[in-house]
Amino acid sequence: xxxxxxxxxxxxxxxxxTRPALGFLEIHAENYxxxxxxxxxxxxxxxxxxxxxxxxxxxxxxxxxxxxxDHLEKLASLVEQYEPRLVSEHLAWxxxxxxxxxxxxxxxxxxxSLALVAAHVEQVQDRLGRQILIENPAVYVAFDGTLAEPQxxxxxxxxxxxxxxxxxxxxxxxxxxxGLEIEPYLDTLPRQAVGEIHLAGHHVRRIxxxxxxxDDHGSAVCTEVWDLYRQAVAxxxxxxxxxxxxxxxxxxxxxxxxxxxxxxxxxxEGARHVSAA
Amino acid sequence: xxxxxELQRRIAAMSLxxxxxEALAGEVRDDRAIPAAQRLMIYRNNTLLGLVDPLAAxxxxxxxxxxxxxxxxxxxxxxxxHPPRRAELLAYGQEFPGFVADYPAASSVPxxxxxxxxxxxxxxxxxxxxxxxxxxxxxxxxxxxxxxxxRLTPHPSLRFVASNWPVMAIWQAHQMEGGPDGxxxxxxxxxxxLVYRPRQDTLIRKVSPGAFxxxxxxxxxxxxxxxxxxxxxxxxxFNVTGELSALFAADLFAEAISx
Numbered sequence: 001x002x003x004x005x006x007x008x009x010x011x012x013x014x015x016x017x018t019r020p021a022l023g024f025l026e027i028h029a030e031n032y033x034x035x036x037x038x039x040x041x042x043x044x045x046x047x048x049x050x051x052x053x054x055x056x057x058x059x060x061x062x063x064x065x066x067x068x069x070d071h072l073e074k075l076a077s078l079v080e081q082y083e084p085r086l087v088s089e090h091l092a093w094x095x096x097x098x099x100x101x102x103x104x105x106x107x108x109x110x111x112x113s114l115a116l117v118a119a120h121v122e123q124v125q126d127r128l129g130r131q132i133l134i135e136n137p138a139v140y141v142a143f144d145g146t147l148a149e150p151q152x153x154x155x156x157x158x159x160x161x162x163x164x165x166x167x168x169x170x171x172x173x174x175x176x177x178x179g180l181e182i183e184p185y186l187d188t189l190p191r192q193a194v195g196e197i198h199l200a201g202h203h204v205r206r207i208x209x210x211x212x213x214x215d216d217h218g219s220a221v222c223t224e225v226w227d228l229y230r231q232a233v234a235x236x237x238x239x240x241x242x243x244x245x246x247x248x249x250x251x252x253x254x255x256x257x258x259x260x261x262x263x264x265x266x267x268x269e270g271a272r273h274v275s276a277a
Numbered sequence: 278x279x280x281x282x283e284l285q286r287r288i289a290a291m292s293l294x295x296x297x298x299e300a301l302a303g304e305v306r307d308d309r310a311i312p313a314a315q316r317l318m319i320y321r322n323n324t325l326l327g328l329v330d331p332l333a334a335x336x337x338x339x340x341x342x343x344x345x346x347x348x349x350x351x352x353x354x355x356x357x358x359h360p361p362r363r364a365e366l367l368a369y370g371q372e373f374p375g376f377v378a379d380y381p382a383a384s385s386v387p388x389x390x391x392x393x394x395x396x397x398x399x400x401x402x403x404x405x406x407x408x409x410x411x412x413x414x415x416x417x418x419x420x421x422x423x424x425x426x427x428r429l430t431p432h433p434s435l436r437f438v439a440s441n442w443p444v445m446a447i448w449q450a451h452q453m454e455g456g457p458d459g460x461x462x463x464x465x466x467x468x469x470x471l472v473y474r475p476r477q478d479t480l481i482r483k484v485s486p487g488a489f490x491x492x493x494x495x496x497x498x499x500x501x502x503x504x505x506x507x508x509x510x511x512x513x514x515f516n517v518t519g520e521l522s523a524l525f526a527a528d529l530f531a532e533a534i535s536x
């Protein structure tokens with residue numbers, strides 16, 4: 001699959017009219033959990049022409065409390081209805097005491113968290129009857145833990161058979177914010193586990209003399225993140241990549257330029273693989 | 278209680294403004310450049326933004342009526358008092374009209390709460406299940422003696438909104454780019470509204486008090502005959518033949534069952 005973009009309401013008509021060469025379109029599952037109406041009408045039309053990816057933000061897989069089964073059922077119906085090529089969720093939590101925070105909160109990387117997330121991932125995969133991909137978070141705080149993030153993800157994949165959604169912007173953001181080590185990150189992840197890559201922009205906020213990088217998906221992918229993408233393609237091959245933009249959404253043509261850049265990098269790395277072989 | 282559960286309880290309380298971030302500073306890794314409390318505040322801000330934005334999407338006219346800054350303040354206060362119960366936020370804000378009605382700083386806009394109810398009804402109808410409406414000729418297949426006992430089910434997307442203010446005119450005026458282009462007569466009287474989506478478009482239909490009572494009775498699964506009685510109780514001049522055919526022409530009904 002070629003590179004895809006996140007599906008936004010303001011682009012739907014243009015996508016259906018002009019049919020740009022997109023590998024797939026990704027939706028936030030929760031935006032399509034209504035019973036009917038325009039969102040489903042548009043999505044059904046899009047699904048006739050493009051593969052879909054369903055990206056959940058609300059399951060709270062890292063939550064210490066049991067999963068919301070109603071929410072899991074809604075996700076399952078959506079997946080049954082649209083038969084997406086990819087289904088993904090986050091290594092994060094967002095629900096506590098019956099309240100949903102609509103944020104992707106970090107977890108400590110230790111055995112307690114690993115057992116919990118693994119049980120939740122298995123529960124979701126059992127219900128959906130398919131593999132899901134788990135995305136690495138962008139974080140602003142870190143906890144003392146016994147495992148490094150890529151080790152945690154590698155072990156999660158090994159225990160549950162889940163795939164990984166590698167967000168290279170999140171690696172970069174977490175590297176700056178809490179010193180997540182970039183160098184062994186990609187090499188620590190099992191080669192065959194990565195099933196999708198996310199590319200997004202972030203913004204830099206100053207706090208005193210220091211900088212913190214906020215993962216707002218509101219700007220173009222930066223050079224350093226493109227470099228990380230190139231390294232990821234070199235290691236994981238031509239897995240589907242996504243240009244993710246959730247705020248300050250530009251014209252479709254702007255996103256299509258980023259799609260072209262991602263496709264070009266993939267072709268170049270693919271050619272290098274062939275010549276090296 | 279597990280260590281993780283306790284940690285998450287405290288972070289959730291911090292995110293919802295019920296615990297100061299300083300109280301959690303010892304839980305996260307120390308960093309001299311940026312204090313832990315300020316890092317944690319990013320999560321609190323993200324939660325607020327992540328829950329106020331869906332409210333702004335559901336209540337755009339309320340936001341226009343009070344201004345963006347006031348709306349975000351009020352919505353933020355609502356979020357802290359009524360965090361959502363589920364991760365699907367399309368229906369978030371069920372308690373918002375009541376909250377707005379009791380919000381002291383908003384009391385100068387007396388129709389604000391009714392507008393919130395109208396927008397909530399609109400969003401409900403927008404996301405409601407798709408269902409073809411009954412065609413106007415649907416009643417023709419019933420004999421006259423069956424009609425009395427007929428149960429006519431309104432479209433499942435239907436919500437009722439009654440207000441002492443002309444909320445429909447206010448709502449319509451705020452659908453235009455740049456806001457209303459003329460003054461609205463607030464003394465124009467109240468509105469009885471049916472909000473529903475029989476096909477692609479979400480409709481707001483103003484009806485007479487009699488028709489409002491009539492459709493409410495039908496929605497409560499009363500028979501046609503009983504519904505007429507309800508309508509006549511509020512409006513002695515209720516003309517069932519004319520009103521019923523107008524409602525049929527407006528695609529209001531989804532099902533007719535002879536009982």
